[in-house]
Amino acid sequence: MVQALKGVDLTVEPGEYVVILGHNGSGKSTLAKHLNALLVPTEGDVWVNGWNTRDRDHLQDIRSTVGMVFQSPDNQIVATVVEEDVAFGPENMGLPHEEIVQRVNWALDVVEMSEFRYRPPHRLSGGQKQRVAIAGMLAMRPQVLVLDESTAMLDPIGRQEVLELAHRLNREEGVTIVAITHFMEEAVEADRIVIMADGRIQLEGIPREIFTQTEALQALHMEPPLVTRLALAMRQTNPQFPGDLLTLDELITALKAHWRVPAPVLPDARKADSSPQEAIIRYEDVGRYYMRGTPLQVKAIEHVNMHVTRGEILGVIGHTGSGKSTIIQHANALIRPHEGRVLVFGEDTRDEKTNARALRRRVGLVFQQPERQLFERFVGDDVAFGPRNLGLSREEVRERVRRAMAVVGLGFDEFKDRMTFSLSGGEMRRVALAGILSLEPEVLVLDEPTAGLDPEGRAQLLERLLSWREQGETLVMVSHNMDNLAELADRLYVIARGTVLAEGTPEEIFAQVERLQEEGLNAPVVTQVMQSLANEGLLPPEATHIHRFDEAVHLLRGMI
Amino acid sequence: MEDFELLRNVTIGQYIPTGSIIHRLDPRAKILAATFLILAISFTPSILANFLMMAVILGIAWLARIEFRYLLRGFLLGLPILIFIFVTQFLFMGRVEPAGHVFFQLGWFRITQRSLYIIILSGLRLISFVFLTSLITMTATTTELTHGVEHLLRPFRRLGVPSHELALILMVALRFVPTLAEEMEDIMKAQASRGADIGGRRMWRPDRAAKAYLPLIVPLFLNAFRRAEELVYAMEARGYVGGGGRTHFIQLKSRGLDYAVILAAFVVMLLMLLIPWPSIFGIFF
Numbered sequence: 001m002v003q004a005l006k007g008v009d010l011t012v013e014p015g016e017y018v019v020i021l022g023h024n025g026s027g028k029s030t031l032a033k034h035l036n037a038l039l040v041p042t043e044g045d046v047w048v049n050g051w052n053t054r055d056r057d058h059l060q061d062i063r064s065t066v067g068m069v070f071q072s073p074d075n076q077i078v079a080t081v082v083e084e085d086v087a088f089g090p091e092n093m094g095l096p097h098e099e100i101v102q103r104v105n106w107a108l109d110v111v112e113m114s115e116f117r118y119r120p121p122h123r124l125s126g127g128q129k130q131r132v133a134i135a136g137m138l139a140m141r142p143q144v145l146v147l148d149e150s151t152a153m154l155d156p157i158g159r160q161e162v163l164e165l166a167h168r169l170n171r172e173e174g175v176t177i178v179a180i181t182h183f184m185e186e187a188v189e190a191d192r193i194v195i196m197a198d199g200r201i202q203l204e205g206i207p208r209e210i211f212t213q214t215e216a217l218q219a220l221h222m223e224p225p226l227v228t229r230l231a232l233a234m235r236q237t238n239p240q241f242p243g244d245l246l247t248l249d250e251l252i253t254a255l256k257a258h259w260r261v262p263a264p265v266l267p268d269a270r271k272a273d274s275s276p277q278e279a280i281i282r283y284e285d286v287g288r289y290y291m292r293g294t295p296l297q298v299k300a301i302e303h304v305n306m307h308v309t310r311g312e313i314l315g316v317i318g319h320t321g322s323g324k325s326t327i328i329q330h331a332n333a334l335i336r337p338h339e340g341r342v343l344v345f346g347e348d349t350r351d352e353k354t355n356a357r358a359l360r361r362r363v364g365l366v367f368q369q370p371e372r373q374l375f376e377r378f379v380g381d382d383v384a385f386g387p388r389n390l391g392l393s394r395e396e397v398r399e400r401v402r403r404a405m406a407v408v409g410l411g412f413d414e415f416k417d418r419m420t421f422s423l424s425g426g427e428m429r430r431v432a433l434a435g436i437l438s439l440e441p442e443v444l445v446l447d448e449p450t451a452g453l454d455p456e457g458r459a460q461l462l463e464r465l466l467s468w469r470e471q472g473e474t475l476v477m478v479s480h481n482m483d484n485l486a487e488l489a490d491r492l493y494v495i496a497r498g499t500v501l502a503e504g505t506p507e508e509i510f511a512q513v514e515r516l517q518e519e520g521l522n523a524p525v526v527t528q529v530m531q532s533l534a535n536e537g538l539l540p541p542e543a544t545h546i547h548r549f550d551e552a553v554h555l556l557r558g559m560i
Numbered sequence: 561m562e563d564f565e566l567l568r569n570v571t572i573g574q575y576i577p578t579g580s581i582i583h584r585l586d587p588r589a590k591i592l593a594a595t596f597l598i599l600a601i602s603f604t605p606s607i608l609a610n611f612l613m614m615a616v617i618l619g620i621a622w623l624a625r626i627e628f629r630y631l632l633r634g635f636l637l638g639l640p641i642l643i644f645i646f647v648t649q650f651l652f653m654g655r656v657e658p659a660g661h662v663f664f665q666l667g668w669f670r671i672t673q674r675s676l677y678i679i680i681l682s683g684l685r686l687i688s689f690v691f692l693t694s695l696i697t698m699t700a701t702t703t704e705l706t707h708g709v710e711h712l713l714r715p716f717r718r719l720g721v722p723s724h725e726l727a728l729i730l731m732v733a734l735r736f737v738p739t740l741a742e743e744m745e746d747i748m749k750a751q752a753s754r755g756a757d758i759g760g761r762r763m764w765r766p767d768r769a770a771k772a773y774l775p776l777i778v779p780l781f782l783n784a785f786r787r788a789e790e791l792v793y794a795m796e797a798r799g800y801v802g803g804g805g806r807t808h809f810i811q812l813k814s815r816g817l818d819y820a821v822i823l824a825a826f827v828v829m830l831l832m833l834l835i836p837w838p839s840i841f842g843i844f845f
Contacts, residue, residue: 038793060799068797075787076794078728080702080735087809089798094805104809120702122738136798294630296574334749357755365753372743373750375778385775389755421782435754 004030005041006199014143017170017177019187022196023221023454024425028180031196032148035178036066049143064093067137071149073129074121082124082132083108083117089140100139107135110173111165125320127158131165138169144176145169151181153452155320155480157520159186182454184211185225188246195220208244221456226483226525226549227251233553234258238560248525252532258560259538266542269507272491279307280345280443280474281331281363287339288326300326301498302339308443308476313469315489315506316478319520323498324478325368328445331476332356332363361390364441368448370432371425379405379423379431380416386439404438408464426457430464437468444468445476450484462488486510486524486547494521507545526552576698581817582624583699587708589818590700593825594692600829601688606837607677610684616828617691624699634694635687642686646679653678702734707810724803736787744780751775 004027012018022028033039034046037053049065051058070076079085086107090100108114111131121129130150137145147166151159163186169175179186187193193210195203197220203210211217211224214232223229231245231254241258245251276282287302301323308314308331318324329335330342333349333356344363347354367373376382383404387397402412408430420431429449436444449465450458462484469475479485485492485506492509494502496519502509510516510527517523523531529552530543538559546552577583582590601613621631653675660673696705706727713723752758756775 033793036797038796060801063797063799070790070794070797072787072790074739075790078732078735078791078795078798080706080731084703084809088795088800091806091809092799092801094807097807097809097811100807100809120738121735122742133794140799294633329749332753334752357752357757360753361755365750367746367750367753370750372783373747373775373779375775375782385751385756386754389757439755 004199005034007044008199008201010194010201012144012176012178014176015170015174017167017189017191018179018194019190019192020178020180020194020196021182021184021187021222022180023182023456026196027199028196029148030199032068032146032178032180035144035146036068037062038068060093064089064140065142066144066146067140067142068146068148069130069133069137069150071152073126073133073153076133077121077129077136080120081117082113082119082121085121085132086135086139089136093140103139103141107139110138110169111135125158126154127161130154130158130162134162134165134169138175142175144178147177147179147181149180149182151183151186156482156522157319184223184455188225195222207246211246212244223455227529229549230526230529230553230556234556234560237557241560248528248532251529252536255533255556255560256536256538261559263538263540264555264558266540266545268542269511269545270505272503272505272508275309276307278309279343280310281306281308282343283307283327283330283340284343285340286327286330286337286342288330288335289338290326292338299498303499304340306493306500306503308474310442310474311472312490313475313477313488315485315492316476316495317480317482317485317492317509317521318478318495319480322495324495325447326498327495328365328447328476328478331443331445332360332365334360334365361439362441363443363445364436364439366433366436366444366446366449369429369452370435371428374420374428374432374435376420378416379410379418379420380412382420382431383416383434383438386435390439400438400440401434403440404434407437407468408434409460410434424457426453426460429453429457429461433461433464443474443476445478447478448480449477450479450481458484480521482510482522482524483526486526487549494519496521506547510547511544513544523547574697575701576626576630578625580623580625580699582620582695585699585821586812586814586818587700587704588712588812589814589821590696591705591708591712592822594696596822596825596829597692598689600832601685601692604832604837605681606832607681607684609832609835609837610681610688613688613832614684614691617688617695621691621695624695626695626698630698631691631694635690638686638690642683645682645686649675649679649682702731703810706731706734707812711812722803724806728803732791736784739787740780740784743783744776747776747779 008031020028020031030039034041034053035048037059040054046053048062051062053062077085078088083104086104087100090103095103108117111134113128113131113135116124116128121132124132134145145166151162154162166177166179167189170177179190181187187207190207193205193207194201195210202220203213203216211228212232217224224232225246227248228245231241231251232243234241235243238258242254245254283304283306286304288300290298290300304327306327316324316328326335330337330349331344333344333354336350342349344359347359349356349359374382376385380401383401384397387400392400401416405412405415410427410430420428423431450461453461465475466488477485477488489506492504492506493500494509494516501519502512502515510523513523513527513531522528524547526549527544527547530539530546533539534541534543546555597613597616601610604610621628651669654670654672656674656678658674659670662670662672664671700708709730710723710727713721713726717723748758756772758772758776
């Protein structure tokens with residue numbers, strides 16, 4: 001038996017916006033489930049509006065006072081049509097038909113989903129599904145809305161949608177919000193932050209106070225938002241510089257106030273020196289339909305021209321539904337183009353003679369949330385699944401498993417006999433990655449490798465990938481996380497509406513801040529800072545070519 | 561295997577909005593009418609009558625403006641089961657007495673008038689069932705269906721039939737069909753990326769097939785259980801405590817045409833069951 005929460009004292013006032021931060025396993029989700037009597041404490045009491053959550057007579061009162069939205073957009077929608085799902089709560093409350101209709105209309109209106117009311121949920125984006133889930137709660141007219149990691153599985157647009165909605169509900173409808181998350185960025189506008197670790201509340205206070213307690217945060221393996229980190233880095237060399245900055249605007253204002261040297265001359269953007277001729281994977285005018293030959297046929301991708309050269313880290317940017325996953329699944333012949341062709345190591349994937357399984361060994365593809373495809377009881381066996389399929393000898397399989405586990409930082413002797421499903425989310429992700437690495441592919445293609453991981457898990461995984469790439473291997477990384485790609489990629493493709501929108505070095509791509517924003521993609525925070533400074537005339541336009549944290553700190557320290 | 565696109569072949573549970581007269585029927589009328597037709601198919605012993613029922617079903621498909629090839633696609637998905645039934649019947653039904661004329665005999669195995677009759681009859685019935693169920697899901701949204709089932713069962717609530725719970729189970733099951741199909745597709749692709757030989761040449765050997773399916777089935781079930789657990793939390797959080805005291809957002813209304821359709825299906829059933837249909841080709845009942 002494990003004690004998940006230890007002596008937690010917490011009071012939430014009406015109208016407050018509270019963010020509870022913590023890593024996986026910190027007890028924050030357990031805490032959340034106590035707020036509406038989904039869980040009842042083994043010690044102590046939880047009071048909602050004066051009702052004790054142990055009191056089963058008030059269960060319905062408590063559940064209609066405290067609404068809760070969960071992490072997975074897919075697993076909390078009950079009905080097969082949006083409006084009926086929103087009606088599920090009011091139906092349970094036994095409200096009269098007219099009242100239900102009125103509440104459903106109102107709730108869909110508030111979350112701006114009225115035009116989708118007849119849609120089946122599987123035809124909504126992640127952000128839209130979460131908005132439906134929120135509407136389902138609002139229709140019960142709760143005073144409090146608990147968002148239990150409701151943004152963790154969303155892309156930046158979806159996350160933005162949900163966060164804006166939460167703040168609007170808090171401001172305009174007076175709904176008290178308790179948001180649970182692992183991302184500090186989401187806590188910037190909160191009234192209060194509560195940081196959990198080991199089942200206890202470790203820190204509590206307003207964002208400005210919390211984010212500047214660098215040492216306390218470090219001890220908890222947490223990082224303040226990038227803007228605050230930039231400010232703190234400035235403060236290290238210039239004690240007059242304020243460290244407690246939360247937003248881009250505050251940072252720019254402070255930098256302006258401390259600016260003391262004229263604009264320097266900066267080098268031009270690095271040009272991409274990759275040519276399709278030496279490509280190991282080449283897409284030539286590729287197009288593909290989804291549900292071809294059915295009434296629901298749609299074009300998933302069209303006129304895609306791309307290439308991957310040996311030894312590079314290639315970033316592929318695009319949000320959910322842009323077609324990026326479809327594109328990369330062509331790289332190992334999992335799917336074949338309906339139009340154009342894909343050449344992998346010179347072989348046409350549509351050619352009957354091409355051995356798809358041989359190509360899949362050379363191009364390792366890691367899916368989104370790959371830990372969901374683990375199936376063996378023991379870690380070692382799961383990693384060995386690939387090499388065994390190759391028909392290698394016992395010794396060779398063992399050697400490959402050992403090497404692959406070393407790359408992802410899981411000790412062979414320590415982990416090979418561990419139960420796969422007892423590992424943490426971050427560890428399981430690394431086991432899944434090792435399962436592909438054990439095929440010893442020449443190219444590694446990763447679809448959203450860090451999605452759903454907490455910041456610590458993210459950092460570890462990226463570090464492992466970089467060390468793998470040091471060995472001269474080729475890496476293709478598909479992501480909507482601009483800040484990650486800004487630090488890592490040599491070259492980028494921007495995918496939108498099923499085709500390639502732009503190609504170039506990160507310097508060239510990120511400099512087009514406005515164009516990215518039109519596609520609903522944000523430039524990395526560092527680039528946004530540089531762009532703002534260039535707009536203010538403090539830096540030359542070439543400053544937008546700077547997109548790595550360390551480079552930005554180096555440049556700015558010289559300026560103030 | 562064409563590129564792991566599972567959802568493309570799942571026609572059961574896929575609504576095709578053509579806006580036809582069949583689509584606009586009250587779901588209760590559709591379910592009742594389909595029930596009568598299924599009873600007719602199940603209980604008429606005549607092959608001729610079964611051919612006529614097939615014609616009726618194709619007529620409904622025509623009225624619903626559903627193209628024949630979509631019907632056929634759902635049928636192809638069920639083909640392995642059909643072949644399995646066909647083969648077992650072919651092997652063992654020769655022993656059923658009275659056998660009638662014996663066409664062929666090799667030791668213990670025989671082909672008889674009776675066995676041919678059984679094979680053809682059950683083949684026709686199965687195809688009709690698949691077509692009819694596909695037609696229902698193609699012309700009625702899943703919500704219409706669940707509400708239809710719930711309304712039809714409501715009078716039996718007093719007898720202890722959990723009408724609401726059954727409808728909810730149906731709704732949740734249908735709700736997760738596309739989700740799980742997508743999930744299965746992802747798992748298949750992911751395991752293929754790890755060198756698994758899915759749908760490969762040696763799949764006809766049961767031991768190998770079972771081994772090859774394990775990496776698909778285990779994650780699918782684990783993920784389905786996790787989804788179920790999360791769904792339970794989500795439903796509880798929305799105050800779900802079972803059917804008692806619930807009210808309804810959707811209210812169904814039926815028109816004259818709906819009653820006419822139910823009556824027509826009932827008449828068809830009576831005709832199929834009561835008319836002494838003549839045997840065809842001389843060898844069948």
